[in-house]
Amino acid sequence: MKSFFRQHIEKIISLTDEEFDFIYSHFTPKKLRKHQFLIEPGDSVVNDYFVLSGCLKAYQLDKNGKMHILQFAMQDWWITDYQALYKGINATIFLDCIEDSEVLCLSLHDREKLCSELHKIEFFFRKKSNGGYVALQQRILSLLTSSASERYEQLLQLYPQLFQKVPKQLIAAYLGVSRETLSRLHSQAK
Amino acid sequence: MKSFFRQHIEKIISLTDEEFDFIYSHFTPKKLRKHQFLIEPGDSVVNDYFVLSGCLKAYQLDKNGKMHILQFAMQDWWITDYQALYKGINATIFLDCIEDSEVLCLSLHDREKLCSELHKIEFFFRKKSNGGYVALQQRILSLLTSSASERYEQLLQLYPQLFQKVPKQLIAAYLGVSRETLSRLHSQAK
DNA sequence: CGCGCGATTGAGTAATTTCAAATCTAGTGG
DNA sequence: CCACTAGATTTGAAATTACTCAATCGCGCG
Numbered sequence: 001m002k003s004f005f006r007q008h009i010e011k012i013i014s015l016t017d018e019e020f021d022f023i024y025s026h027f028t029p030k031k032l033r034k035h036q037f038l039i040e041p042g043d044s045v046v047n048d049y050f051v052l053s054g055c056l057k058a059y060q061l062d063k064n065g066k067m068h069i070l071q072f073a074m075q076d077w078w079i080t081d082y083q084a085l086y087k088g089i090n091a092t093i094f095l096d097c098i099e100d101s102e103v104l105c106l107s108l109h110d111r112e113k114l115c116s117e118l119h120k121i122e123f124f125f126r127k128k129s130n131g132g133y134v135a136l137q138q139r140i141l142s143l144l145t146s147s148a149s150e151r152y153e154q155l156l157q158l159y160p161q162l163f164q165k166v167p168k169q170l171i172a173a174y175l176g177v178s179r180e181t182l183s184r185l186h187s188q189a190k
Numbered sequence: 191m192k193s194f195f196r197q198h199i200e201k202i203i204s205l206t207d208e209e210f211d212f213i214y215s216h217f218t219p220k221k222l223r224k225h226q227f228l229i230e231p232g233d234s235v236v237n238d239y240f241v242l243s244g245c246l247k248a249y250q251l252d253k254n255g256k257m258h259i260l261q262f263a264m265q266d267w268w269i270t271d272y273q274a275l276y277k278g279i280n281a282t283i284f285l286d287c288i289e290d291s292e293v294l295c296l297s298l299h300d301r302e303k304l305c306s307e308l309h310k311i312e313f314f315f316r317k318k319s320n321g322g323y324v325a326l327q328q329r330i331l332s333l334l335t336s337s338a339s340e341r342y343e344q345l346l347q348l349y350p351q352l353f354q355k356v357p358k359q360l361i362a363a364y365l366g367v368s369r370e371t372l373s374r375l376h377s378q379a380k
Numbered sequence: 381c382g383c384g385c386g387a388t389t390g391a392g393t394a395a396t397t398t399c400a401a402a403t404c405t406a407g408t409g410g
Numbered sequence: 411c412c413a414c415t416a417g418a419t420t421t422g423a424a425a426t427t428a429c430t431c432a433a434t435c436g437c438g439c440g
Binding site: 060062068069070071082083086087115119122123125126129130131132133134136137138139140141143144145146176 | 250252258259260261272273276277305309312313315316319320321322323324326327328329330331333334335336366
Binding site: 370374 | 427428429430431
């Protein structure tokens with residue numbers, strides 16, 4: 001698992017063993033069970049989470065109690081309530097486990113410390129953030145320009161592994177349609 | 191204008207005069223007229239743009255020719271086709287001016303050069319990217335959890351200046367509803 | 381004064397949601 | 411191995427909502 005994490009970082013920067021150990025020493029592993037919450041609205045948020053295994057979801061409930069999924073996170077993904085973490089405000093989202101999962105916790109404080117002490121890792125986090133920004137822009141464009149069935153196809157293309165782990169009703173809550181509508185799109189094929 | 195730009199950076203980091211001049215020397219000012227395009231689909235994209243004055247929009251056309259707005263940019267905002275810029279692929283969006291505008295151009299090459307030579311400015315760009323990421327997440331949540339009229343109110347709260355510059359039909363194209371629907375929401379009050 | 385763009389309004393249509401019920405599936409305990 | 415149950419998916423029908431298309435209105439600019 002440690003080497004898996006190292007590979008993740010070395011996709012963007014290369015590290016000596018010492019550098020990696022230094023970086024890794026700032027992370028805390030955590031095991032989680034299905035349905036366990038990492039964040040609930042109102043919590044103060046100090047950590048970013050890197051997913052080693054399993055699957056998580058970040059979501060809000062609207063005034064009718066309907067769930068809307070902001071983000072999934074599988075192996076190799078980062079997830080937290082970034083608004084709360086970066087702005088230092090209370091959480092507004094739920095973050096919980098779709099299945100048993102393992103994560104590495106990194107506090108904002110430790111992240112900033114790492115970035116100020118090791119230029120390389122600041123480069124890494126900047127590139128990660130840039131990549132995330134582009135992905136979110138693509139999702140917005142997808143929400144604006146594409147029909148629900150097109151969005152379904154796009155998601156399937158982009159993250160086929162997701163469909164192994166996640167029930168369709170959660171996919172619907174991510175795409176922004178009701179589960180019934182998603183089901184009907186599915187049967188009407190194309 | 192130069193001092194306005196400096197203030198923008200110094201909201202996040204502080205600079206000596208020499209540092210600012212060094213940074214500023216990498217930017218190229220450009221004047222643009224209403225309706226002028228900075229980017230069209232298929233273009234290769236080398237620059238990020240910082241808006242000094244005016245107003246721009248980034249958008250796509252769907253298969254029916256309908257416009258969907260990814261982003262507006264007013265004074266103080268950065269805009270470009272980030273997917274194309276970061277991934278080194280051809281542009282997929284239009285970027286044009288809603289009114290006469292002035293921008294500062296920064297090539298990706300110069301940005302990376304700056305970041306590697308001046309740790310501070312990498313910190314700046316990382317923070318900018320983090321902030322942008324949060325803003326996009328909020329927009330996605332808004333699209334998923336809120337009705338069109340609620341999204342209209344949220345946008346009005348967040349960027350009141352926008353409504354001075356931008357016709358309502360473009361607001362509609364940003365919110366993801368037809369201009370007729372937006373107009374009706376508006377009259378039916380709330 | 382007239383043109384053109386933007387905003388509004390009306391009517392008919394298409395799509396999605398809601399609510400309810402039926403069906404299917406995988407995991408559990410007997 | 412089978413029956414049972416909880417969760418997930420599917421289906422139907424009615425109601426709501428937003429869309430399209432067309433026509434009209436309003437206003438600022440030349």
